Amino acid sequence: MLSVADAQAIVLQHARPLPAEITPLSPAALGLVLAEDVSCDLDMPPYDKSLMDGYAVRSADLPTGEGELSVVEEITAGHMPVRTLNSGEAASIMTGAPLPAGADAVVMKERTESVGATRVRIADRPPRPGQNVLSRGREMRHGEVVLPAGAVLRPQDLGLLATVGRTAARLHPTPEIAVLPTGDEIVEPATRPGLGQIRNSNGPMLAAQVARAGGRPKLLGIARDRLESLRPPIAEGLRSPLMLLSGGVSAGKLDLVPGVLQELGVTPYFHKVEMKPGKPVFFGARGSTLVFGLPGNPVSSLVCFELFVRPALRRLRGQADAGPRLVQAALGEDFAYSTDRPTYHPAFLERCETGWWVRPTPWFGSSDLRGLLPANAFVVFPAGDRHHRAGEVFSVLRVDSDDVI
């Protein structure tokens, strides 16, 4: 049977970034991926700038750091100096103001003393050329790339784009993700389930997973286990770049979804993965549209989303590092576990002095959503009937964070 890693590789082979669009740089652009190199349209700072309140001087005038100079101008922020400093001259200058021609250093005010209205006495260490000065273009230079294609936009990046005059940029758009739970046994949450019925928890959960992963969920209602109920919403969902179905993909006689997908032109790439929970997971594509059939049990659905759909969504969004986010963590306590397939078991992951430790949390299987309450991750146990020892290292899938650190 296909391994999780091989299945993930197949998914990423078929996922392509959505075509970039010119997008206004509103707060809605936060987290989107830049699809162009953005360069600077001016020098920053635009002139040699004083970093202190004090006096602009010619360093050659003060070889010992002490001396008296003639003050020829007062330069405030937002005004260009009009005088060039000659030998023996200084200009009073404010933080952020432009240096006058001829000056090459600033002496801070605290090291100076006014002598009448037009002279200043300086007692400091010998000034270095460039002291307390930020030279023109030091932060960024006209024409230089300040933010490269591939950047995932953070608030500071949006600030930087505004600084270089951008109000819009080429960004990969937010992918629309169609969500369709299927099954005769599903009732809406407001309904009290009868015998053999379960409430639709996958619809709201998958929609929220999509939103957390940077997609825009499009809920298509609930489809029943009949061809005429499945066809119209599946056809509609295939107009989105990615469609999620849940339920209807295991091998039972009522599992009609793969047939409808093939009828509508979807090429299947896999239908089973060697894992627990969630062996029956379908992946296919029609053109550039990706289709996932997730198992109906809610924990299976959640895990399969994180393992297979989230990397695809990252790739659609244009993220370079689309692959799974696994960390290696030491088991916090002995844990006996028996399973016939590699199993993603709910767990609590925590930082410790020497890295990560992980503790499996109580869990009653793929329908037990409540068991996820104290969990923030899934620890991967190998197949077999084993007694794992505290300190043994396992791969762990983080689900409550997309951070790589």
Place this chain on the structure above:
Amino acid sequence: MLSVADAQAIVLQHARPLPAEITPLSPAALGLVLAEDVSCDLDMPPYDKSLMDGYAVRSADLPTGEGELSVVEEITAGHMPVRTLNSGEAASIMTGAPLPAGADAVVMKERTESVGATRVRIADRPPRPGQNVLSRGREMRHGEVVLPAGAVLRPQDLGLLATVGRTAARLHPTPEIAVLPTGDEIVEPATRPGLGQIRNSNGPMLAAQVARAGGRPKLLGIARDRLESLRPPIAEGLRSPLMLLSGGVSAGKLDLVPGVLQELGVTPYFHKVEMKPGKPVFFGARGSTLVFGLPGNPVSSLVCFELFVRPALRRLRGQADAGPRLVQAALGEDFAYSTDRPTYHPAFLERCETGWWVRPTPWFGSSDLRGLLPANAFVVFPAGDRHHRAGEVFSVLRVDSDDVI
């Protein structure tokens, strides 16, 4: 001068969770904080449930694990059994189907063999009572709290709320945060700045910081350094639960903001904090409305937001752990640094074998937004002219993640 920690404590003393509201559990509820204990309206599973395809048996009938039993019923998922098992009887059962009365265990199909149409031969280890059965209410019990007040809603929590029949819940709402950059020197990003002018990078950056921190930004344009330009948008901003101003709060003669705030009834709590960048940072309140005056330089503004506004926003959102997110990290390389106040220096934080390490990134001061490009954090250097050694441990403020691990 007030320390950062003391200033943060003052902010949190004045910040209160926004009153909870009944809110639909759409994907927009993701990340909001639950303001009620939610309990379960049914038992899950609703009956003793088989975890395997196989045969429901009375364990007392199979003391050695071997025997032949009469098959009295076939129980499929979604149908209640009609017969009670008597001694010597078994029922064929599907995964997920309810156990018949009298049965206390399930033998998996692989350990059985049909004998004609109505009998089954079993060859297994002696069945334990409860074997392969998930008993009624084991996942959750009618009336039991399944999600407590204070939970920050994740996708799996929204799934759980749907499972217990909730389509709405009492949640603390998304706080609306008013954003008002001030200053005669500010021009819109589409404009080419003239001498002494800078583009409005703080408006877009602060709005995105608000969105990232779970608030809803409300941009109020740009106010000029005149009373008549400041008063109307400040009065409007004070109708939001939190208002952010940038610029206009240092001690210069044009810094009119604190005066206007006091005139409009805002009580000032602090106006200076011992830190760099960003010493002049104002905090006050009018009733339950909080007001922050952030410094105009973009990096100062960003750091002050993360240190003071973000904890306030967490508290408004109802988060219990509102305080700052500091990690301790070892310096990755020697670093000489001279500063007269505790300084938040841009840095790259990374996980290593033994915890975190941090490396300061090149930076030209509080106007240098571009210097933040390779940074994901700020390392806190103490005042003094010091040569810090690789391996020394410093506090680090993470800015690109709200994770505590």
